[in-house]
Amino acid sequence: MDPQIPKGFRDFLPERMRLRKRLMATMTDVFERFGFEPLDTPCLEYAETLLGKYGEEGDRLIYKFQDRGERMVALRYDLTIPLSRVVAMHPEIIKPFKRYHIAPVWRADKPQKGRFREFYQCDIDIIGATSMYADGELLVITYTVLKELGFKNFIIRINNRKILNAFAVNNGIPEDRLPDFLRSLDKLDKTGLEGVFAELTEKGLLSDRLRSSLASLTAEGAAADHEACIALLDGLVQGHALGQEGVAELRTIHETLKGHDVDPACYRFDFTLARGLDYYTGPIFETIVTEPKIGSITGGGRYDNLIGLFSKETFPATGTSFGLERLITIMEELGSAEAKHPVTQVLITQFDRELMPRNLRIARMLRDAGINTEVYFSPDKLKKQLTYASHKAIPFVAILGPDEDSAGKITVKNMSNGTQETLLQTELAAWLHAQHRNP
Amino acid sequence: MDPQIPKGFRDFLPERMRLRKRLMATMTDVFERFGFEPLDTPCLEYAETLLGKYGEEGDRLIYKFQDRGERMVALRYDLTIPLSRVVAMHPEIIKPFKRYHIAPVWRADKPQKGRFREFYQCDIDIIGATSMYADGELLVITYTVLKELGFKNFIIRINNRKILNAFAVNNGIPEDRLPDFLRSLDKLDKTGLEGVFAELTEKGLLSDRLRSSLASLTAEGAAADHEACIALLDGLVQGHALGQEGVAELRTIHETLKGHDVDPACYRFDFTLARGLDYYTGPIFETIVTEPKIGSITGGGRYDNLIGLFSKETFPATGTSFGLERLITIMEELGSAEAKHPVTQVLITQFDRELMPRNLRIARMLRDAGINTEVYFSPDKLKKQLTYASHKAIPFVAILGPDEDSAGKITVKNMSNGTQETLLQTELAAWLHAQHRNP
Numbered sequence: 001m002d003p004q005i006p007k008g009f010r011d012f013l014p015e016r017m018r019l020r021k022r023l024m025a026t027m028t029d030v031f032e033r034f035g036f037e038p039l040d041t042p043c044l045e046y047a048e049t050l051l052g053k054y055g056e057e058g059d060r061l062i063y064k065f066q067d068r069g070e071r072m073v074a075l076r077y078d079l080t081i082p083l084s085r086v087v088a089m090h091p092e093i094i095k096p097f098k099r100y101h102i103a104p105v106w107r108a109d110k111p112q113k114g115r116f117r118e119f120y121q122c123d124i125d126i127i128g129a130t131s132m133y134a135d136g137e138l139l140v141i142t143y144t145v146l147k148e149l150g151f152k153n154f155i156i157r158i159n160n161r162k163i164l165n166a167f168a169v170n171n172g173i174p175e176d177r178l179p180d181f182l183r184s185l186d187k188l189d190k191t192g193l194e195g196v197f198a199e200l201t202e203k204g205l206l207s208d209r210l211r212s213s214l215a216s217l218t219a220e221g222a223a224a225d226h227e228a229c230i231a232l233l234d235g236l237v238q239g240h241a242l243g244q245e246g247v248a249e250l251r252t253i254h255e256t257l258k259g260h261d262v263d264p265a266c267y268r269f270d271f272t273l274a275r276g277l278d279y280y281t282g283p284i285f286e287t288i289v290t291e292p293k294i295g296s297i298t299g300g301g302r303y304d305n306l307i308g309l310f311s312k313e314t315f316p317a318t319g320t321s322f323g324l325e326r327l328i329t330i331m332e333e334l335g336s337a338e339a340k341h342p343v344t345q346v347l348i349t350q351f352d353r354e355l356m357p358r359n360l361r362i363a364r365m366l367r368d369a370g371i372n373t374e375v376y377f378s379p380d381k382l383k384k385q386l387t388y389a390s391h392k393a394i395p396f397v398a399i400l401g402p403d404e405d406s407a408g409k410i411t412v413k414n415m416s417n418g419t420q421e422t423l424l425q426t427e428l429a430a431w432l433h434a435q436h437r438n439p
Numbered sequence: 440m441d442p443q444i445p446k447g448f449r450d451f452l453p454e455r456m457r458l459r460k461r462l463m464a465t466m467t468d469v470f471e472r473f474g475f476e477p478l479d480t481p482c483l484e485y486a487e488t489l490l491g492k493y494g495e496e497g498d499r500l501i502y503k504f505q506d507r508g509e510r511m512v513a514l515r516y517d518l519t520i521p522l523s524r525v526v527a528m529h530p531e532i533i534k535p536f537k538r539y540h541i542a543p544v545w546r547a548d549k550p551q552k553g554r555f556r557e558f559y560q561c562d563i564d565i566i567g568a569t570s571m572y573a574d575g576e577l578l579v580i581t582y583t584v585l586k587e588l589g590f591k592n593f594i595i596r597i598n599n600r601k602i603l604n605a606f607a608v609n610n611g612i613p614e615d616r617l618p619d620f621l622r623s624l625d626k627l628d629k630t631g632l633e634g635v636f637a638e639l640t641e642k643g644l645l646s647d648r649l650r651s652s653l654a655s656l657t658a659e660g661a662a663a664d665h666e667a668c669i670a671l672l673d674g675l676v677q678g679h680a681l682g683q684e685g686v687a688e689l690r691t692i693h694e695t696l697k698g699h700d701v702d703p704a705c706y707r708f709d710f711t712l713a714r715g716l717d718y719y720t721g722p723i724f725e726t727i728v729t730e731p732k733i734g735s736i737t738g739g740g741r742y743d744n745l746i747g748l749f750s751k752e753t754f755p756a757t758g759t760s761f762g763l764e765r766l767i768t769i770m771e772e773l774g775s776a777e778a779k780h781p782v783t784q785v786l787i788t789q790f791d792r793e794l795m796p797r798n799l800r801i802a803r804m805l806r807d808a809g810i811n812t813e814v815y816f817s818p819d820k821l822k823k824q825l826t827y828a829s830h831k832a833i834p835f836v837a838i839l840g841p842d843e844d845s846a847g848k849i850t851v852k853n854m855s856n857g858t859q860e861t862l863l864q865t866e867l868a869a870w871l872h873a874q875h876r877n878p
Contacts, residue, residue: 003527005484005485006481006483011480011525011528012478014476017477017478018477020479032811033810035782035783035812037781038453038460039452041451042448043545045444045445046445048440063504065502065505067502070446085444086450086452089450090452096816098813104482108507117483118481118482118483129816131816256799259796259799259800260800347474356698360695360698360699367472372472372473373473375572377570377573
């Protein structure tokens, strides 16, 4: 039988897993520092829970099948809808509920370079808080995670659906065509302003007034500093109450970012950000990296009405999602992925079977001292045992022969420079610890 | 829409997640101490990869469906077959390959108390080592994990398929009926000796000789001490080369356990252990807890021929699996699950909007000091904010009013005893650290 892995899916061998685990550990650490708690939900949901929440395109990409002749089930498509279901089913959860969730999701997309059918999302959401300090906190966390991962060239783009709506209405878009308008605007990064104009014309939405408003805004918005940008948006929504609310919301978010000393060069109030999903109701945000060009690495926004789809009671909610796969791609491309760094710190060689009880006892001593230790399983030639250590990049090899053992000693070889010395067996753990501190 | 979770599936709210995460962290820590490395594989495999590997019963329980009109895919049923596929596809992996994998698996079983359709397995396997020191190491790890989790009353049962085969052949079972014999013997714990006799009679396998051999062995085997037990087994396989090999294998495993000071009361050479799966070729093992009675919590064995199903080259392999769900059930029943222990260590209350920039700055200071900190999002009445902290069991609340702030001070309240004191804001982090050390 020819072993195969399904198209669009991946195995992660140890070296890649270590980087993934380090990323997830950094995120978890930051999330908990802000008081977020872990949640896990099943990989399968009833299909009806997911369908109709992600637009037509989304519905097509959901993996669904019949569960043992019972109901249709589906592999989860993101972590937001399962969270909404959990909150609706568990009214006892204390609000605001701040949770994180790091887990795979599935999309039956056409596999292509950099696009997979199974990938991890890392989400933080705050349920039950109307305050914009909550939305601001999500962005402070975004900034903190990216900084702690060593990212330098990134920009968090921030906008507000209320401002977009006010702008659209002020420029003659009928209320019921708003989603259409936003979907076209969302393509600005991909198709440029002319592409957006073409699509809006096709949809019969492009007036001269809208054309010139869009042109002047996209030219100005990105360049202005934060205060100027907010003032510009303020002018834009004059006479539109909801739009003014949107601008006030941006101000509070700005205040939160300043309060946490977020580098002003790392965020931008960006009128052209639209985000794809229909369910956003207020602030929306995403993070782009300027190098390498790879699209957005985080995305989110406020979705105050979504939980109401599952429950008589609704809850204000806001959240953001980190794309683990893209973060890793960037770290690998920028060379900031860590060098080969094996789990095992020392290998104890096997001279012969007679000495194995001693090897096991020394291994136990080292492990008790917190040193990751392997004992070589077979009495192979020493050269073969050293080759194994070298291929696995194990930094130290402890060699025990009968003469050394009868003197209570052991020889330890530094695999990176070839030096070796002979120590008392009882000193080995402390010696290895010292090497680790002063390599 | 009425929110529902599919039958046989579970959400894990934060309190339960914390215990799960602690368990997985302990295991990972022990696995790495023995030089095991992480691997991850997709949740979906091609159906043909899984089918025919777990017996008829297993095939029925595999969740399978058509992938976008392409090939049949299936949710993974365990972590061993995916590992075998990975090893067959990646000949470059250095052997022995010691890997761990902690991940969910799926079985379309009838949901019932304590049996779920989605559950976690925690597996360690060693690929490419024929030495019994490898099998012994798996048992040392089993012991170490259970000890570090606080388990007291458990017994690792150890047997060897080669001994079982020799016994069966010496007692008149034809070679081709061996799997039948083992499947009946495997039910000893559930049905008792009489039940096994009944089933063997039904299958036409029970001779008088087999009956008396089984009766005397099951009476003696469990009681004898380890050396006596091995001697007994040695007598059993006289004249059967493969059986003698099996006994020699048990001796090396015993040596490994002694070398690592494993408590002799925690393991047993147990002739009646058979294990369900067909693919085991040598040592087999499982762990039972004597209280509460809950079945086995780990299980595994050597499967030297399995990888050959996927590859021209085959590799010796041995592994064991921890049942996360059962471990948790036991920890909860024995009350060794940790007490409510929230993520957040301190909540900073909000007096009014004016003071929020200061709250954010203090929060930043605390987070930079590694203290998990929440800032309350709304200027609610203080009583409401304290109630939130108390419901979430947050141990400290930092209260900042304008008078305190103008003096550079802050009041901190210990929620468990109600005491409070006023400190300099700059001293808060150190004060909280000190409380943590001397609660």
